Amino acid sequence: MLIVLLLVMAGSLLAQQDERAVRAAFVFNLTKYVSWPGIRDLLVIGVVGPGDIGPVLKQVLNGKLSDGRRITVVVHTSESELGECDVLYVTAVSPAAVKSILNRAAARAVLTVGDSDQFVRAGGMVGLVRSGDQMEIEVNLNALRNRHLEMSSRLLKLAVLVPTSGESR
């Protein structure tokens, strides 16, 4: 099913109604190019912020295996649940909101993914930003390294590297 989805995604331009599915696929693929410190059997994806992407992610990815890890999607993640997450999908648009969310998850090696073009500059790790028909991947390498996450160079080659706004200065 995922393949079909990817095919649809690759074979045609991103459609408005399919964008959430494409994002779900991107998230899934993203997990394959990132390695976490330590070994865990579960891969927990938490969804924070407004929007309806959460159920789509849950619907598409829940129970899937990524490099042998079972994916669990947690929609509307509470403060307490943040500590359990390996991937945190942030839908918040404002940088302030993003920063506050990131600060909450700061202690853990959590891959933060956002869909706002402000997300990476605000301190997020990977941004899936819509650019016309294409989905652009923005990566903040420093943020990744700070949380001891490693991203495959192959993915990096596709990505646009963006520093945290504070750091660039």
Added chain:
Amino acid sequence: MKPTRAISLRANIVTVVVVASGLAVGLFTALITYVNTRSSIAQLDSRLGTLADIIGQNSTAALDFSDRKAAGEVLNALRRETPVVSACLFDAAGSLFSEYERDAGVTRCSRRAGTAKPSGKEYRRVMRPIRRVADFVGSIEVTADTGDLKLLNNRMLAIAIGLALISLTLAGFSGTLLQRRISRPVVQLAAAMHRVTRDGSLDAHVRVEGAHEVAQLAAGFNRMIVELERRHQIARQAQSQLLEQSRTDSLTGLPNRRHLAEQLERELAKVQQEKWMIGLLYIDLDGFKLVNDSLGHAVGDLLLCEVAKRLKSRVRSADTLARVGGDEFTVILTGINGENDAMMAANGLIQSLARHFTIEGNEITVGASIGISTRRPAGMDDLDLLKQADSAMYAAKRTGKNRAVHFSPELGHMARERLTLESELRGAIARGEIYVDYQPEWSAESGRLVRFEALARWLHPHLGQIPPDSFIPVAEENGLIHSLGKFVMKEACAECLEWQKISPFPIEVAVNVSSIQFNSDGFVEEVSSILKATGLKPELLQIELTESVMIGPLSHSTEKMSSLRVLGVTLAIDDFGTGYSCLGYLPGLPFSTIKIDRSFVRRMRLGPEVATMIRSLIELSQNLGLRVVIEGIEEPWQLEAVIEMGADELQGYLLGLSSDAPRVQFADYLGGTPISLNAAVPAPENGR
């Protein structure tokens, strides 16, 4: 190689070397090119695989995140790889995701994976799946052309061909060197062989060199040449021996007819440049057939050998004596001045045969008839010379034997059948060819000339002098003896009359009368008429008869003799001792003289018995009242002996040869001068 067209050994060797090395180099080149091509393709394939893998691995993210741009960039990295003409990236669903084309405007990638057309010979294609860990994310198809490969191969091929050419050239050179080492001795051999066959020269040894086999060949060739030389020599010897044999008479060892012909040709060629004449004597033995028939062929052969020896001893070394037939011999006389020389030579040969031969105890006497021809200045051809000598010999044979006849054109014209003594004798008297010679007889007591014996002579214009031994029997046979005898008697009587005019003493004349003539009717009357006609006193005529007179009715002969005695003519018995020699009836016959045959005197040298016999004969004859005349005195000792024995009268070459002009020859003696009987009297110079 066709058998009709021989290629030289030299060309063969070079060709073999060049072809062999050419084949080796060609095979090597082809193999190298093939292997190289295969390995290049394998290399290309493996490289393409590697490239596909690398590109595929580098494309996983681009596929995962649908980043065609990124994928295109990755594929573009193939630009460095010039053989790669295209690279097609397909996603997991098999759709073309991204592509790379080396050459602008050419699209090689199909829309769906695995549906590409066959790439063709000039291209290599690799299809690889792309995996990320275990997940299939797509596939890549890389195609490369083999143009570079071909270029590379062509370059290699060019190098290989260049090397091949160089090695072929080297092979040619080494082949030539090899060829020289092998073929030079062979070529030398061939040249030597050619010399032998072309020039027949056996002086063709070759140097023994080269490879072992060739050296053996050369040594073998030399041995063969030596052997050939040896055989050649033997063949030459055999040939010359054969030639010698073919030119030699096996019995006598003399040259044969063939050799004679060759020799004659040579001598004739020579004589053309010289002023000398050349003479040819054709000799045929008289009486040889009789010897052969009576004593056998073995004796005949021995006789021929002895004859050959004797003839040979008489022939000058420059002359050629050959045996040309059974009993026929030929002599080529060279450097003679004229016909007389040839005649002298011929007579010499006849003389040499006069002495008897003793063969196996048999005393054999053979004569020889010789034909002579001489080469004249203006000429007959060579064959004629032999032919002429032959016909002259025939003439000699037919005209009395044991004589030599020179060829004359008239002789040539005469038919052989006609050419007989008989035919020639007819008319000889009329033609004046018959004349009379006179031989003196001397008194043993006083040495005075007492008598001349008249001897018939025949000088034939072409046959020359024909001896009485030859023509008298012929005349007797055909009756010509009558006219001949009459002629001689007439001549003798007339001559005798002349002597009386000169001589102070009566000089008698003795005339031989053949028994046929004597026995004919009217002989006495004939004598009487001659005496009358000439006017000669009958007592000066002495008729000499041979013992053959006594054959037949003796009474008849006795009567005739008596009649002659009545006429006054005296009678002598001639050549006593050759016939019956029967002294018994002598007393009853009116002979006054007995002439002892010359053979007695001649045989005196054999021993005292002969002398005793002569002495007794003389004594007996004298006792019978006969005068004894000794004939054939040729040596002074014979003369001395017979005088001592008491002979009355003497006759012989020692005391005077016969002469047709006695009045000139013996003028002194006719005048009364006695001959000296103590010493040899120099023989008169005139012919016999």
